[in-house]
Amino acid sequence: MTDLPFDPAALDWTKGDGLLPAIVQDADTLRVLMLGYMDRDALDATRQLGQVTFFSRSKGRLWTKGEQSGHVLELVAIDADCDADTLLVLARPQGPTCHLQRPSCFPSAPGGVLAELDALVAQRARERPDGSYTTRLFDGGIRRIAQKVGEEGVETALAAVAQGDDELLGEGADLLYHLLVLLRARGLSLRDVERVLAARGG
Template identity: 50%
Template sequence: MNINFNKNNNGLVPVIIQDNETKNVLMLGYMNEEAYRKSIETKKVTFFSRTKQRLWTKGEESGNYLNLVSIQNDCDEDTLLIKVQPVGPTCHTGSDTCWNEKNTMSFGYLSQLEATIQNRKENQEDEKSYVASLFRKGINKIAQKVGEEAVETVIEAKDDNDELFLNESADLLFHYLILLQAKGYKLNDIVNVLKERKK
């Protein structure tokens, strides 16, 4: 990997630290060539501290190491993206990230949909909400709807109408997310089960 440590007079390159699993950005630091080599050798991310003017391995005092997964160079060869498995919070303040954000898994639109479902669950008195009405009817009705949508998805899978198949698949996933929350769970709980099976 060609890294241009000499592009700036100080011999440092910026380093973006990203959680390998959640893909959240955890912090920004700087490396010189020595810090880069030490990170590769120890598999723990080491920076060059501009305030202390020395190498600094993240977690050397707190134990909150950044275990190295991969290093990528950008197109100009002067910025690194380092993917890590963090041990504990990343920020010295105790926050998960240096932007005071939670380092939680996000599933994009599905996470937004889960938030909407949770809101409907917490506000079941909303007479206009289909989701709220399902929560009012209880777990048996919700489970029944998942069963119905599953059967309809299977039926459409055997036919050649892709649009109908995709629509039934969307209905199935939507009602399954409702069922998960009716049972007190979310999509991330299922992901954790699948990850345990991989071990």
């Protein structure tokens, strides 16, 4: 069962006739995925199953997201807001969240581009699709990837002192991409770097 940073009994279940809005956010990209409602049983089921479960007002029953499509939301964490009447659910989607086959039910919901790229790099590392440049990098090994990071770092530095903004931005994007590949080849991720930065406190 997933631990909670709050006491479920302390939530304000009376305000919405036993239902609390539950905002679901991608744990990696921070994109808002959807809004649902949870009663006490849905919250308990979510914690027990490890998959986000709502109370469906239209069906009049508990409903685990993806129970038919297979596009479940794997639970990462749950928090409550300052008024104890709304839940924030962090999850990892296993497929599109929206029934229109979009990542989010909110078509313009912003997400972290770097986090999305990191997730794609992780997928390439697992699946190694033929013809993928990222696959070739992983197959080349740590030394080759590290060499590419060095090359891109030098090219970024040269662009900063001798070229225009567009060139610098392009080289910077190449450097970040190759760094993500290098981290993943070592079993690390963008999130690990973010934790180091957070610990430094700016």
